[in-house]
Amino acid sequence: MTEEKRPLLITTGEPAGIGMDVALGLAAEGKLQDFARPIWVTADAKAMQTRAEELIAAGVLKSTPSWHTINTDINADNFDVNLVAQISQQSIEADRAFILLNIPCAAPVVCGQINIANSAMVAQQLDIAHKLAINNTVAAIVTGPLQKSALIDAGIKLLDGTMFSGHTEFFMQQSGCEKVVMMLANQAMKVALVTTHLPLKDIPAAITADNVRQTVQIVIDDMREKFGLAQPRILVCGLNPHAGEGGHLGMEEIEIINPVLNEFINMGVNISEAMPADTLFTTRHLANCDAVIAMYHDQGLPVLKSHGFGDTVNLTLGLPYIRTSVDHGTALDLAGNGGASATSLYQALNMANEMADKSLTH
Numbered sequence: 001m002t003e004e005k006r007p008l009l010i011t012t013g014e015p016a017g018i019g020m021d022v023a024l025g026l027a028a029e030g031k032l033q034d035f036a037r038p039i040w041v042t043a044d045a046k047a048m049q050t051r052a053e054e055l056i057a058a059g060v061l062k063s064t065p066s067w068h069t070i071n072t073d074i075n076a077d078n079f080d081v082n083l084v085a086q087i088s089q090q091s092i093e094a095d096r097a098f099i100l101l102n103i104p105c106a107a108p109v110v111c112g113q114i115n116i117a118n119s120a121m122v123a124q125q126l127d128i129a130h131k132l133a134i135n136n137t138v139a140a141i142v143t144g145p146l147q148k149s150a151l152i153d154a155g156i157k158l159l160d161g162t163m164f165s166g167h168t169e170f171f172m173q174q175s176g177c178e179k180v181v182m183m184l185a186n187q188a189m190k191v192a193l194v195t196t197h198l199p200l201k202d203i204p205a206a207i208t209a210d211n212v213r214q215t216v217q218i219v220i221d222d223m224r225e226k227f228g229l230a231q232p233r234i235l236v237c238g239l240n241p242h243a244g245e246g247g248h249l250g251m252e253e254i255e256i257i258n259p260v261l262n263e264f265i266n267m268g269v270n271i272s273e274a275m276p277a278d279t280l281f282t283t284r285h286l287a288n289c290d291a292v293i294a295m296y297h298d299q300g301l302p303v304l305k306s307h308g309f310g311d312t313v314n315l316t317l318g319l320p321y322i323r324t325s326v327d328h329g330t331a332l333d334l335a336g337n338g339g340a341s342a343t344s345l346y347q348a349l350n351m352a353n354e355m356a357d358k359s360l361t362h
Contacts, residue, residue, distance in 0.1 A: 006139035007038040007099070008352050009132055010345070011125040015044060015109040015118055017330025018340035019144030020051045025342040026349075027065035027097035035353045037139060038099060040132075042125040045069045045102040047109040051336060054111065060338035069100045081137045101128065111336030114147055119154035122146050126167065130174045133321035140322035140352035143167050144345065145330045168316050171323055179211075180318035181218045183291070184300075184327065185351065188307035189281075190291045191300040192219045192317065203296045207239055207252055212260045218318040219291055220269060226322060228358030231270055232290040236261055238274035239295045257295075310341065313348045322355045324348040 012019030023041050026032050032039045041048075052064040070084060084101065103124055107117040132138045151164040158164060159173040172180045183192040194215045195206045216234070223232035237243075238257065240250030247254050253274040264271050279285070280292065281303045294300025305312055305327075314325040326344040334340045 005037055006136065006356070007040045008035060008140050008142055008349055008356070009040045009042070009129055009138040010098075010142045010349070011129050011144055012041060012043040012048075013125070013144035013146040014114070014122055014150065014330045015047050015105055016112055016114050016335060017145055017147065017332055018328075018335050019043075019146075019330070020048055021055060021335060021338075021340045022144070022326070022342040022345045023098075024048070024052050024055060024061065024065055025340070026346055027067070028061045028063075029342075030097075031342075031346055032097050032349075035349060037353060037356070039097070039349075040099045040101060040138065041067070042101045042103050042128060044105040044109065044121065045071070045100055047105060048100060050109070051111075054336040055338060058336065058338040065097045067098045067100045068096045069102050071102050081132050081135055084132070084137070103128070112332040114150045114332070116150050116154040119151045119156055123151060123156045123164070123170075126170050127174070130171060133323075134175065136321075139356035140324065141171075142345070142348045142352050143323065143325040145326060145328060147330050147332075167323075167325060171316060171319055175319050175321075177318055177320075179214045179218065180316050181215050181222075183219070183315040183317050184304050184312050185315060186304060186308035186312045186347075189286055189289070189304055191304045192291060192293050193295075193297060193300060194293065195296045197297060200296070200298075204239065204252060207256060207295055209256050209260050212257055213263070215293060216260065216264055216271065219293060220264070220271075222317040223291055226317075226355045226359050227290075229290055233288060234269070234271040234291050234293060235280055235285060235289045236272050236274055236293045237277040237280055237295055237299055241276070241278075243274045243276045310343045311347050312344070313351045315351070322352055322359070324352040324355075 010023055012023055020043055055061040103121055105118040105121045107115045129141045133141050156164040158169055181192050182196050194211055195203055223229045239252045242249055244250045244253035257274045261273050277299050312327040314327050316323045326348050328344055331340055
């Protein structure tokens with residue numbers, strides 16, 4: 001398989017949710033063929049067929065999309081990614097929308113009804129996706145939604161023995177990364193976060209020189225390596241109103257954030273000092289910016305999502321491979337009845353494809 005033709009891999013996630021729905025929706029519309037790469041999908045083959053029939057009955061699909069199923073008795077402990085690559089390369093047909101890597105569920109799948117007996121299958125999808133990405137069999141991972149509570153209730157743990165806490169932590173630990181960075185992106189802007197899911201009262205303590213420095217370096221590296229920007233232009237939000245107002249509204253900018261940013265400025269990086277967030281997110285500044293670094297979740301993401309909620313893609317920077325994700329949850333109430341939109345999955349695939357192409361030219 002040539003480098004430029006390495007597949008994009010979709011993990012459909014929680015089988016009771018809409019992960020299969022949106023993949024089937026794109027396949028039925030012919031949109032998976034928009035990318036000059038094969039599309040691989042992880043799911044239970046029987047559940048996928050049943051879901052397609054349910055969507056036909058709901059009037060969403062006219063017919064079942066065509067795919068090629070690979071039954072490899074997939075097991076995370078003995079999974080042979082090279083075998084899968086060889087089989088798919090030989091057997092894929094031009095009229096097939098995607099390759100389905102069959103990962104059987106332990107229990108029957110019922111739309112909208114979580115069954116923790118199937119949580120091991122959800123985790124297995126991620127393990128296999130990591131293996132396929134880390135050995136360069138696939139060009140990128142595009143993750144569908146999962147139900148974290150179901151994996152926790154099933155006792156699924158991360159590599160370090162802690163309870164499952166999400167895609168990001170799973171891939172970070174599997175890849176041996178000390179830190180990764182959450183970025184959300186749409187057509188209007190790209191926003192990376194120094195801190196993510198923390199209560200507001202805990203954020204100041206998490207704004208350390210090391211945390212800011214690592215975040216900035218990861219953003220720079222991935223903007224260069226995965227977005228093909230030799231000299232990315234980066235703007236950074238301050239933590240406090242008015243970026244601290246010269247110390248009158250907080251000292252974090254003076255004592256922590258700006259000293260770190262000046263290290264990068266002195267190295268020739270095109271990055272700002274801490275700026276007031278209420279003026280940074282204006283057209284004048286964003287027009288000359290490739291990425292924004294915000295200090296916390298609700299500082300940057302509400303602005304970004306107000307410019308394109310359904311078109312927003314979640315990225316994990318700092319991994320040794322490309323990972324994008326939909327920006328919605330499992331939407332259990334929409335599974336199987338045709339209410340799910342595939343827009344976010346399409347945008348996540350599109351961004352993964354663009355990043356993979358730009359990585360080739362870097």
